[in-house]
Amino acid sequence: MDDLDNDVGVTDEMRTIRDTCRRFATEVLRPAGARLDRLSAEQAIAPGSELWDVLARYKALGFGGGASIAAPDLSPAQHALLHCIVLEELTAGDVGLFVTCALHQMMPTFAASFGRQDLAEFFAARDELGCLAVTEPSHGSDHVAFTEPAYRDPRIKPTLKVRRDGDDYVLDGQKSAWVSCGTIAGSGAVFASFQDSPVGLADGAAFMMPLDLPGISRGKPLEKLGQRALNQGEIFFDNVRVPRRFLIAEGPQAYPMIWEALFTGANVHMGAQLVGVARAAYECARDYARQWVQGGRPIIEHQAVKLRLFGMFQKVEVMRSHVRRMSIAAATAPGGMLPYAKAATVKVYATQTAFEVASEALQMLGGNGLTYEYPVEKLFRDARTSMIEDGENYVLSLMAAARL
Numbered sequence: 001m002d003d004l005d006n007d008v009g010v011t012d013e014m015r016t017i018r019d020t021c022r023r024f025a026t027e028v029l030r031p032a033g034a035r036l037d038r039l040s041a042e043q044a045i046a047p048g049s050e051l052w053d054v055l056a057r058y059k060a061l062g063f064g065g066g067a068s069i070a071a072p073d074l075s076p077a078q079h080a081l082l083h084c085i086v087l088e089e090l091t092a093g094d095v096g097l098f099v100t101c102a103l104h105q106m107m108p109t110f111a112a113s114f115g116r117q118d119l120a121e122f123f124a125a126r127d128e129l130g131c132l133a134v135t136e137p138s139h140g141s142d143h144v145a146f147t148e149p150a151y152r153d154p155r156i157k158p159t160l161k162v163r164r165d166g167d168d169y170v171l172d173g174q175k176s177a178w179v180s181c182g183t184i185a186g187s188g189a190v191f192a193s194f195q196d197s198p199v200g201l202a203d204g205a206a207f208m209m210p211l212d213l214p215g216i217s218r219g220k221p222l223e224k225l226g227q228r229a230l231n232q233g234e235i236f237f238d239n240v241r242v243p244r245r246f247l248i249a250e251g252p253q254a255y256p257m258i259w260e261a262l263f264t265g266a267n268v269h270m271g272a273q274l275v276g277v278a279r280a281a282y283e284c285a286r287d288y289a290r291q292w293v294q295g296g297r298p299i300i301e302h303q304a305v306k307l308r309l310f311g312m313f314q315k316v317e318v319m320r321s322h323v324r325r326m327s328i329a330a331a332t333a334p335g336g337m338l339p340y341a342k343a344a345t346v347k348v349y350a351t352q353t354a355f356e357v358a359s360e361a362l363q364m365l366g367g368n369g370l371t372y373e374y375p376v377e378k379l380f381r382d383a384r385t386s387m388i389e390d391g392e393n394y395v396l397s398l399m400a401a402a403r404l
């Protein structure tokens with residue numbers, strides 16, 4: 001049975017795109033991701049690194065930002081389904097490397113979603129990696145959690161401060177080393193709060209801006225546990241003058257609203273990415289169980305192993321269903337946005353489940369699962385990382401609970 005047979009509205013064209021993505025994941029993303037994983041964070045982004053070749057080959061596939069697809073003949077529901085399929089296939093290759101690729105042309109896609117055709121055209125012409133700069137060295141969840149009291153507490157001061165100056169804005173301070181592609185992105189969606197607002201971090205200004213303005217510099221790339229092919233790094237702003245045309249929202253009403261809209265979409269996107277990681281881990285465990293012999297027969301013939309494999313298979317099926325259902329719901333909802341609590345279920349459930357499946361897969365391989373000979377230990381690290389990426393899971397759960 002084909003893995004798309006359970007979905008409604010799958011066309012031949014969608015199957016062809018699925019097959020192309022699967023080939024790219026198997027032939028390009030997975031082997032390159034495994035090699036980049038073994039390099040230092042500096043080596044991974046150095047000139048001549050395989051990263052740049054992968055990015056060039058990804059660009060040739062013709063996706064928009066976030067691996068979005070221009071397919072005007074598809075309905076919004078079909079479009080959302082196809083996007084989930086693409087994300088699953090590509091992240092089954094390598095999730096960290098995929099996130100890097102997906103940040104290519106992210107800025108025009110964001111700008112268009114905010115109705116800013118002028119900025120969409122401006123950034124499309126630059127043909128570069130984007131980034132989303134929110135987290136600060138002393139404010140991670142504080143900047144994310146728009147439902148929590150700390151977000152509106154005037155005693156909490158931003159590390160990156162913004163002020164108005166005539167028609168322009170001035171940014172001063174820094175974003176943390178957790179910004180994905182922070183040291184290599186050419187442009188970014190930058191979120192900054194006003195320093196002495198009575199409503200704290202919630203009062204800010206969001207920009208979509210080039211990151212080559214005078215006064216901007218970058219830190220060193222960060223070493224981390226998983227998704228190592230994905231660059232992370234600080235961005236410093238030394239009294240950077242930002243022309244008003246790069247502003248997308250400001251003030252205590254519009255600023256949190258635009259962050260909520262962006263973050264709600266990001267939570268669904270993130271969940272969809274982890275289906276591929278979980279599937280890859282399950283497939284690795286299944287293939288290993290078919291060929292690894294203990295007790296005189298392949299371990300898949302032991303009943304306990306069969307049960308464990310079914311448990312993993314079931315988790316992948318359930319997470320995939322939830323991801324696709326919520327993605328279609330978001331695409332067909334008024335305003336294209338889910339209530340936050342629903343979006344959070346996608347990110348929290350999918351990342352947690354991917355971690356459980358990867359952990360069980362590692363166990364299935366016994367000692368071999370711990371070695372670099374097999375892809376499972378990396379899938380385990382990649383999945384673990386996703387439970388903090390784009391919002392730490394307990395904090396997202398608290399935010400969702402605040403909206404129940």
Ligand SMILES: Cc1cc2nc3c(=O)[nH]c(=O)nc-3n(C[C@H](O)[C@H](O)[C@H](O)COP(=O)(O)OP(=O)(O)OC[C@H]3O[C@@H](n4cnc5c(N)ncnc54)[C@H](O)[C@@H]3O)c2cc1C
Nearest residue numbers: 132133134135140141178179180388389390391392394395
């Ligand atoms: C792979 C990866 C990619 C990332 N990419 C980006 C990016 O592109 N751009 C960007 O801006 N950021 C990015 N981040 C940062 C990410 O969003 C933050 O790591 C995340 O929001 C958590 O912040 P923190 O790490 O500072 O943890 P903290 O917020 O310091 O949390 C530490 C602990 O405190 C708990 N905690 C915090 N606040 C509360 C609260 N109010 N109530 C109860 N418990 C609380 C948390 O549950 C957690 O266990 C990325 C992170 C990772 C891992």
